[in-house]
Amino acid sequence: MKQRKKGAKPDVPGIIAGTVLSGAATIWMLTDNGVLQTDDLGVTSALLLVAAGAIGLAASHRS
Secondary structure, three states, X not given: OOOOOOOOOOOHHHHHHHHHHHHHHHHHHHHHOOOOOHHHHHHHHHXXXXXXXXXXXXXXXXX
16 A cells, blocks of 8 residues: 655545545435335435535545
8 A cells, every 4th residue: 555645635626526436326326126216316416425525525624
């Protein structure tokens, strides 16, 4: 595993992209298995984007 140098900044776009892709895969899996209904997708997608933004902000301010 690659060691991160002290003071190196995290890859914020990568963190956001990973969060969105894993969230989208989770939403797809839950919808495919009948746990989520199509009516819930708007709210769920919005929460996914808010979570990705919050994680990205936290990663960008981390020192």
